[in-house]
Amino acid sequence: MELGEFIRGALPSFFANTTMSSKKSAEYGSQDLPGGIIETLTPILGVQFNPLLRLVVVLNTMFGEYLGLDPTYVLVAYGCFWAIKRVWDFVYTNITYICQQYFQATVQVSSNDDIYVHFMKWLASQPSMVNSRSLTAETASKGAWDEEEDMDLVTTRVSPDGSNVYLNFSNQEAKAEPRFTPALGTHGFWFKGRYFTLHRRQEALYDAGAAYHGMPTFKDKEILVISCFGRSPEPIKELLRHVKAEFYRDHQAKTTVRRPASEIMRRYGSRHNWQQVANRPVRPMDTVVLDDEQKIRVLTDMNEYLHPSTPRWYANRGIPLRRGYLFHGPPGTGKTSLSFALAGVFGLDIYVISLLDPSLTEEDLLALFNGLPRRCVVLLEDIDTAGLKRNDQPASDESSSSSSSDDENTDEKDDESKEKKLKKSGKNKSKKNWKVSDLARELKRHGDSGEKKGISLSGLLNAIDGVASHEGRVLIMTTNKPEMLDEALIRPGRVDLQVAFTNATQKQARELFIRMYAPDSNMSSLLSHIPSNRTSPTKQSVVHTLGAPPSPPPTPPMSYPDKPSRIIDDSGSKTGDEVSSSSVPEITPTAPRAAKSNGTVTPPPSESDSPPSTPRTNSISGAFDDVEDEHPALLHPDVLARMADEFSAKIPPGQFSPAEVQGFLLKRKKTPRKALAEVDAWVQHMLAQKASKTKVLQVQ
Numbered sequence: 001m002e003l004g005e006f007i008r009g010a011l012p013s014f015f016a017n018t019t020m021s022s023k024k025s026a027e028y029g030s031q032d033l034p035g036g037i038i039e040t041l042t043p044i045l046g047v048q049f050n051p052l053l054r055l056v057v058v059l060n061t062m063f064g065e066y067l068g069l070d071p072t073y074v075l076v077a078y079g080c081f082w083a084i085k086r087v088w089d090f091v092y093t094n095i096t097y098i099c100q101q102y103f104q105a106t107v108q109v110s111s112n113d114d115i116y117v118h119f120m121k122w123l124a125s126q127p128s129m130v131n132s133r134s135l136t137a138e139t140a141s142k143g144a145w146d147e148e149e150d151m152d153l154v155t156t157r158v159s160p161d162g163s164n165v166y167l168n169f170s171n172q173e174a175k176a177e178p179r180f181t182p183a184l185g186t187h188g189f190w191f192k193g194r195y196f197t198l199h200r201r202q203e204a205l206y207d208a209g210a211a212y213h214g215m216p217t218f219k220d221k222e223i224l225v226i227s228c229f230g231r232s233p234e235p236i237k238e239l240l241r242h243v244k245a246e247f248y249r250d251h252q253a254k255t256t257v258r259r260p261a262s263e264i265m266r267r268y269g270s271r272h273n274w275q276q277v278a279n280r281p282v283r284p285m286d287t288v289v290l291d292d293e294q295k296i297r298v299l300t301d302m303n304e305y306l307h308p309s310t311p312r313w314y315a316n317r318g319i320p321l322r323r324g325y326l327f328h329g330p331p332g333t334g335k336t337s338l339s340f341a342l343a344g345v346f347g348l349d350i351y352v353i354s355l356l357d358p359s360l361t362e363e364d365l366l367a368l369f370n371g372l373p374r375r376c377v378v379l380l381e382d383i384d385t386a387g388l389k390r391n392d393q394p395a396s397d398e399s400s401s402s403s404s405s406d407d408e409n410t411d412e413k414d415d416e417s418k419e420k421k422l423k424k425s426g427k428n429k430s431k432k433n434w435k436v437s438d439l440a441r442e443l444k445r446h447g448d449s450g451e452k453k454g455i456s457l458s459g460l461l462n463a464i465d466g467v468a469s470h471e472g473r474v475l476i477m478t479t480n481k482p483e484m485l486d487e488a489l490i491r492p493g494r495v496d497l498q499v500a501f502t503n504a505t506q507k508q509a510r511e512l513f514i515r516m517y518a519p520d521s522n523m524s525s526l527l528s529h530i531p532s533n534r535t536s537p538t539k540q541s542v543v544h545t546l547g548a549p550p551s552p553p554p555t556p557p558m559s560y561p562d563k564p565s566r567i568i569d570d571s572g573s574k575t576g577d578e579v580s581s582s583s584v585p586e587i588t589p590t591a592p593r594a595a596k597s598n599g600t601v602t603p604p605p606s607e608s609d610s611p612p613s614t615p616r617t618n619s620i621s622g623a624f625d626d627v628e629d630e631h632p633a634l635l636h637p638d639v640l641a642r643m644a645d646e647f648s649a650k651i652p653p654g655q656f657s658p659a660e661v662q663g664f665l666l667k668r669k670k671t672p673r674k675a676l677a678e679v680d681a682w683v684q685h686m687l688a689q690k691a692s693k694t695k696v697l698q699v700q
């Protein structure tokens with residue numbers, strides 16, 4: 001169909017007259033279309049004398065003949081539409097403005113604020129928003145502790161010999177859904193029966209204070225304008241309260257860990273100073289195996305400090321509102337674990353600062369401390385390694401704290417002695433014979449000298465309790481070598497309570513054993529089943545009143561999918577109680593077994609290595625078959641308690657850190673009898689290895 005016919009068909013009545021007139025015009029010849037606008041204007045415009053206008057007239061006539069109508073009418077119609085639209089835009093803008101001024105409430109949210117993050121997450125979960133026609137897609141990243149929403153994301157692969165099935169996550173990124181949020185512009189949505197509009201806009205701001213390498217820097221800042229009809233902003237406030245509550249709903253059983261953001265991000269200040277690095281499940285306090293007295297002391301002290309009436313009490317007495325703790329002891333004894341458990345008990349976020357971070361200046365440290373929320377735990381780990389020194393002291397540790405001049409002096413001395421040695425050996429090179437490595441060393445020497453950053457002791461003390469320092473936080477410092485710390489750092493007022501951690505006692509070893517093998521649901525009853533581990537009622541009640549967080553949802557007991565299991569008593573005979581099977585597949589690494597068949601690894605014989613009682617299958621459940629007879633979930637509590645006693649008796653007190661004992665058990669996490677059988681050999685090897693100061697483990 002021709003274009004002209006199409007238009008005539010689409011608008012028959014409108015073009016009826018014009019078609020007629022154009023037919024007439026054809027009769028009159030192409031130069032003078034009667035009634036045509038151009039023709040009417042021809043004498044006025046003086047077309048005869050202007051070649052360009054004549055060309056326009058000719059083209060107009062040609063198109064008119066082709067379309068069968070006068071094109072100037074189309075232009076006039078377009079002009080009318082344009083004018084109407086302008087008028088409409090003007091009216092709409094003014095009506096909107098008047099509505100916004102007098103009939104709408106509005107709240108603005110800046111992207112610098114946490115509410116922005118809360119709101120965007122909420123919007124992304126709203127079906128009406130996700131189905132909007134104008135969206136921004138973002139890659140949604142998941143943390144290690146985020147629930148796996150869809151088991152379909154996890155595929156499995158059969159091992160080459162067909163004996164095992166392994167989980168495979170290679171496709172998970174490809175299968176993960178992007179997150180969709182409303183694009184820049186205006187959107188509408190409903191919340192609790194009320195209509196809201198959201199206007200999302202972006203501004204590029206010149207960031208004068210953040211010139212990077214002399215280059216001017218711009219930063220994008222977004223503004224969300226949330227509006228609703230009515231003169232009260234209450235519905236929007238309610239919406240924002242809801243959004244915030246939703247955001248923190250799944251945070252209740254989690255501890256958020258934050259670290260200083262990158263140097264570039266820190267320049268934007270406020271919430272950009274800190275970045276969330278993890279949101280992990282709360283560590284229950286009872287998973288930290290520590291002397292009960294010590295635990296209760298710290299818990300009670302912190303509870304008192306965090307009480308809402310405490311700030312007034314401190315203010316009335318002119319005491320700065322700060323509390324500091326020093327956790328000291330050998331590596332792997334639970335200092336960090338206790339810090340996390342404390343944060344979990346009180347529902348606080350943890351802010352971890354490493355003083356070894358080379359990009360961290362004293363100003364940064366102050367800004368970081370000032371950017372802390374009202375209540376939180378600040379964790380300064382391994383404070384002894386930070387090389388803190390007084391400004392008037394010579395550096396003790398070259399690697400971490402020596403001044404630039406010290407560096408140069410040392411380097412020069414080194415160079416001199418090297419030169420002497422070279423002269424002696426007759427291998428001294430002339431300057432002309434310098435190699436690239438010499439040049440690199442020189443450059444390093446000069447580069448190091450000028451730009452060495454770092455935190456001095458006074459810088460840290462300023463941040464901790466200087467005039468501008470943040471009040472209300474809980475500071476926890478951990479160290480392996482308390483004797484290396486400056487007295488000023490741990491004086492009362494900076495450190496109010498010291499907690500000593502030691503290598504594992506036999507009681508701790510027993511508790512670690514129980515914790516490793518008790519089914520999750522039975523854990524508390526099993527621990528109280530052992531008389532020597534039972535917490536006294538008074539202590540229990542203290543901890544209870546401290547408001548320990550709800551324990552995370554119980555995970556299903558470890559069981560064998562696809563077939564019922566039975567509890568096994570001490571003698572190994574099965575009782576009649578069946579343990580419900582779980583549909584969630586689990587994998588037990590079976591590499592040692594495969595290796596054993598090759599004759600390469602010969603693990604010590606143990607009663608657990610009984611042959612599989614059921615034929616192997618190409619299913620995930622098949623991977624469990626070889627541990628069926630001693631799966632910890634099936635052990636009777638009395639049996640487990642006796643095994644724990646036996647195990648702890650074999651651990652020499654004070655020789656191994658809880659981390660070492662835990663590491664040993666973890667490698668046998670589903671085979672308690674095997675752990676019991678192998679612990680003697682492990683202890684012997686570990687003692688010998690510690691005596692010889694070797695780092696390479698022969699037995700693990």
Ligand SMILES: Nc1ncnc2c1ncn2[C@@H]1O[C@H](COP(=O)(O)OP(=O)(O)OP(=O)(O)O)[C@@H](O)[C@H]1O
Pocket residue numbers: 287288289290329330331332333334335336337338478479480501657658659660662
């Ligand atoms: N007292 C303990 N109770 C329970 N688990 C412990 C204990 N001590 C150590 N662990 C375990 O050992 C591992 C290391 O513990 P953690 O990081 O708390 O030790 P640390 O004292 O902070 O070590 P470092 O001084 O090297 O930082 C963790 O997996 C933790 O669960």
